[in-house]
Amino acid sequence: MTGVRPPLAELRAITKTFGALVANDSIDLVVQPGEVHALLGENGAGKSTLTRILYGLSQPDSGEISIEGTVRKMSSPADAMAAGIGMVTQEFSLVGTMTVTENLMLAGVGIGRINRVAARTRALEAAARIGVSINPDAVVETLSVGERQRVEIVKALFHDCRLLILDEPTAVLVPQDVGMLFDSIRRLTADGMGVIFISHKLHEVVEIAGRVSILRRGKIVASVPAAGLEPRQIAAMMVGAEVVAHGGITEAVSTVEADALATSIGLEPSAVSTALVAPAGDRPPGVGRATTVSSATPAATASTAVAATSGRANTASVPALAIRDLTLRGSGAPLLDTVSITVAPGEIVGVAGVSGNGQTELVSVLCGMAEPTSGSIQIGRVDITALGVVERIRAGLGRLTEDRRGSVIPNLSVEQNLVLEDLDTFRRGPFLSRTRMRTHVHQLMQRFDIRANATDPIRSLSGGNMQKVLLARALSRNPRALVASQPTRGLDVGACEYVYSQLRGLRDDGAGVLVISEDLDELLGLCDRIVVLFSGRIIGDVMAADASREELGLLMTGQAA
Amino acid sequence: MKLLLRAHESRWLAPAAIGVAVLVTLLLTAGPIRLAGANPLAAYERYVITPLTSFGGIGEVLLASTPLIFTGLAVAIAFRVGYFNIGAEGQYLAGAIAATIPGLYLPGLPALLALPLALAAGALGGTAWALLPAWLKRRAHIDEVVTTLLLNPVALLLVQGLLNGPWRNSQTGFPDSDSFGAGYTLPAIVDGSRVHWGLIIALLLVVATWIVMSFTPLGLRLRAAGQAGAAARFSGIHVSSLQWRSALVSGAVAGLGGASQVLGVQHQLTASIAVGYGYTGVVVATLGALSAGGVLLAALLLGTIAVGAQNASVVLHVPSQMGAIVSSTLLLTVVSAMVARHYRIVFGHGRVAGTRTEDDIEALGQPIRAPEADPARTSDTGHESEKVQ
Incomplete structure (x- = not known):
């Protein structure tokens, strides 16, 4: 506790584990009055867990929180509100059919009479405090995303809030709204409020924050004043790449950590740490590539070699998957904005990006679950933009989505789920041919090493086995193009390696594979080429062999490399 | 006390649940039948056994069914x-x-x-x-x-x-x-x-x-x-x-x-x-x-x-609506039992090994690299989710 005033909030040694995963590892964080404290980190770095703990939505395993010098226990959001903490998340908690005033009243309703007139006045005052105009009588449904966010902030201010947590507030906003939000934040901090600001967008952080704390794998790896920071340095710290220190920051990932990481993507540890430590840009590309290939596993070596040759041989042929100017509009900023990606036969293309930048939308448009506003999708020479799921599959599309449980019928058996998309091929007269089904399923279960009974309900399978079922279903038709979203999410190391080998095998057989993943290591280890999706746009396209984590990290946060 | 969703259900579970439901139905309806002035056991006999003991009775049952x-x-x-x-x-x-x-x-x-x-x-x-x-x-x-x-x-x-x-x-x-x-x-x-x-x-x-x-x-x-x-x-x-x-x-x-x-x-x-x-x-x-x-x-x-x-109302002077009460109670108990069988009860706050609460998953908002159990028992390791109390 420095100076005359105690810090607004002080988190000491906060630790939270989920089974084997340490989401927060002894985190210390101090927010001073009038300070905008930015929290940065990749997905899963522990930002959300930390803010949930501070807001009482989750209990830490150990550690304590003090607010203005007093230790407080946050058992619920009510405690947090009482302690003067407010939070605005990405998903708004507003009732669409009620007016702004009514929504604000909901926040403070207790026992007793409701004073509508007073609430309306307070709403106007709070709006004036953050320097925006809000029509207190507007029905929330009719408001834009930016306006709804302002209502959320006003709602938080209703309980005498002194520390406001904003969880990725700019993710859903168009640029003009971002400007207004920043003006509001500046007004609030001028009054002595503290703000915890979570974002992935580095230029925003540099613009608004006074202090930046960077989380990586549950730990704070750096906490530095924002003034004078280069986005490049922040990006390097976030993704854990070594950078030559210009601004005096030499935070880097340890060799041990890099090795653990390498193992998890199925490479020999030394390969990756070498690749990580030596800045990619300083090496001739050929040399860097040779180093990686020589120390990688034999299987990876072979497939890389094949890709290198087949990739060149197929440049003139028809792409396996061609996405052209795909646009999807939502209520706010466009969810997908003229996205064009071409995947050649025998190529694995990765889509990198921080989650929420259009990946889910891209996958659902490709899979036929959402209709694009404009643009086209082609498999080989077939335009599938307007086709239904069955026709897409027939055209040669394979699909592996991030929501595994949303792709299977939980109560149907493994067998039934395996054949669900090809029922008509097992038809004998009006009936299903059980024997043909059995043979097919048996073959698939052997080939894909699915360890379950064919008649078990699929919901009883582990994540890894379920993913094998979905892989088997998609690959049994020898697709021309496979869209695989977060293909190893939630899987253990062995299952991950298995998925990689299957995807590589498909690529080597001449199919095009599009992998959408938040895991940079996965993309770097698996793909031939990586494109970066940011705010629904493709803002980078690099060969994986020449790509550095640093460069990709910058792209992912919206900085041109 | 918490209710945890079962990851795996054995075959006997559904029949056992129905058995329990029938038993609970008998217990619950015994009171009203008693109040109506009849011996519950005699009434149950009339409800489910007597109609099936004669050719005419079976005919009536088929007609009603x-x-x-x-x-x-x-x-x-x-x-x-x-x-x-x-x-x-x-x-x-x-x-x-x-x-x-x-x-x-x-x-x-x-x-x-x-x-x-x-x-x-x-x-x-x-x-x-x-x-x-x-x-x-x-x-x-x-x-x-x-x-x-x-x-x-x-x-x-x-x-x-x-x-x-x-x-x-x-x-x-x-x-x-x-x-x-x-x-x-x-x-x-x-x-x-x-x-x-x-x-x-x-x-x-x-x-x-x-x-x-x-x-x-x-x-x-x-x-x-x-x-x-x-x-x-x-x-x-x-x-x-x-x-x-x-x-x-x-x-x-x-x-x-x-x-x-x-x-x-x-x-x-x-x-x-x-x-x-x-x-x-x-x-x-x-x-x-x-x-x-x-x-x-x-x-x-x-x-x-x-x-x-109908038979019981004539012989035992129990209102014929009592039959509807028994049927309705049976519906409620069977439906409850069929839902309840998906859960098992866990006492205390201790986290059960190998289970993960929905709250945890949500809190992470992120892929969990779950330490999966040895492959031999993978069919038992489906994630269990939790319903509060």
Whole structure:
């Protein structure tokens, strides 16, 4: 506790584990009055867990929180509100059919009479405090995303809030709204409020924050004043790449950590740490590539070699998957904005990006679950933009989505789920041919090493086995193009390696594979080429062999490399 | 104390749950029966055993079960696809009205023409009554529970309106229609019994439904659509089209039930046809776990209890409504037991090894690299999620 005033909030040694995963590892964080404290980190770095703990939505395993010098226990959001903490998340908690005033009243309703007139006045005052105009009588449904966010902030201010947590507030906003939000934040901090600001967008952080704390794998790896920071340095710290220190920051990932990481993507540890430590840009590309290939596993070596040759041989042929100017509009900023990606036969293309930048939308448009506003999708020479799921599959599309449980019928058996998309091929007269089904399923279960009974309900399978079922279903038709979203999410190391080998095998057989993943290591280890999706746009396209984590990290946060 | 979703259910669990439900039903209904002045055990004997001990009794049970098979099957067909048709009652009545039309206006037809015509009319009537809610659901996503339910009293009013108006009995002046022509009688299966060919039609429908659901691609698609609509859509199944078609088939089956009742039992349209078979159909379908065989068993059980309740009211002077109380209690306990069997109870706050709460998963908002158990037991390691208390 420095100076005359105690810090607004002080988190000491906060630790939270989920089974084997340490989401927060002894985190210390101090927010001073009038300070905008930015929290940065990749997905899963522990930002959300930390803010949930501070807001009482989750209990830490150990550690304590003090607010203005007093230790407080946050058992619920009510405690947090009482302690003067407010939070605005990405998903708004507003009732669409009620007016702004009514929504604000909901926040403070207790026992007793409701004073509508007073609430309306307070709403106007709070709006004036953050320097925006809000029509207190507007029905929330009719408001834009930016306006709804302002209502959320006003709602938080209703309980005498002194520390406001904003969880990725700019993710859903168009640029003009971002400007207004920043003006509001500046007004609030001028009054002595503290703000915890979570974002992935580095230029925003540099613009608004006074202090930046960077989380990586549950730990704070750096906490530095924002003034004078280069986005490049922040990006390097976030993704854990070594950078030559210009601004005096030499935070880097340890060799041990890099090795653990390498193992998890199925490479020999030394390969990756070498690749990580030596800045990619300083090496001739050929040399860097040779180093990686020589120390990688034999299987990876072979497939890389094949890709290198087949990739060149197929440049003139028809792409396996061609996405052209795909646009999807939502209520706010466009969810997908003229996205064009071409995947050649025998190529694995990765889509990198921080989650929420259009990946889910891209996958659902490709899979036929959402209709694009404009643009086209082609498999080989077939335009599938307007086709239904069955026709897409027939055209040669394979699909592996991030929501595994949303792709299977939980109560149907493994067998039934395996054949669900090809029922008509097992038809004998009006009936299903059980024997043909059995043979097919048996073959698939052997080939894909699915360890379950064919008649078990699929919901009883582990994540890894379920993913094998979905892989088997998609690959049994020898697709021309496979869209695989977060293909190893939630899987253990062995299952991950298995998925990689299957995807590589498909690529080597001449199919095009599009992998959408938040895991940079996965993309770097698996793909031939990586494109970066940011705010629904493709803002980078690099060969994986020449790509550095640093460069990709910058792209992912919206900085041109 | 927490309830954890079971990752794995053993085979005996469902039968055991039903056994427990029956036991709980007996315990719960013993009080009311006692209050009504009878020995609960004697009453249970009357309800479920006595009706099955005589040839005549079995006949009555089959007769009482026939409309329940129709309506139960109708409800099950719709529920199975996730279309919650609560309108079997109205569709049943519409079927009865429609079958009455040829019965009254073409009385001279021979049985060979008359019966198919009247049955087809009944099916068509039921379909017509199911059409509007199904169309509203498909075109405008209007909740079918409300629309199908609200059309039930409309059908009843239509029956009453017809019987008090154009179809009033020309001889007696009572609100019953004239008797149908002689060709419009579904014959008895066995001479001297009241059990008619409607039962055979119902059984054929049960078998047909079983075959479609169990052995055809369509059946698998229907089940997929009903169990997980979004995932079925992902797999290219046209869920809303299947629901639309099932809704109409459901209406047709209920309508056939109405036709079977007027052609096999009443031989005229009377207001007494509306005794809630359509609503009981929901009970039958639910008790029968929406399967064709289950519907048949549940219909026979409820038919038995209905006949037994008549018997008990005469012999033991227990109000006949007590039978309905037993059936309803049985429904509630069985449904509760079938839901409860998915969970196991965990005492204390301690986190059970290998389980993860929904809160945790949400808190992470992120892939969990779960340490999966050794591959030999992978089928037991599905993630367990948690319901609060």
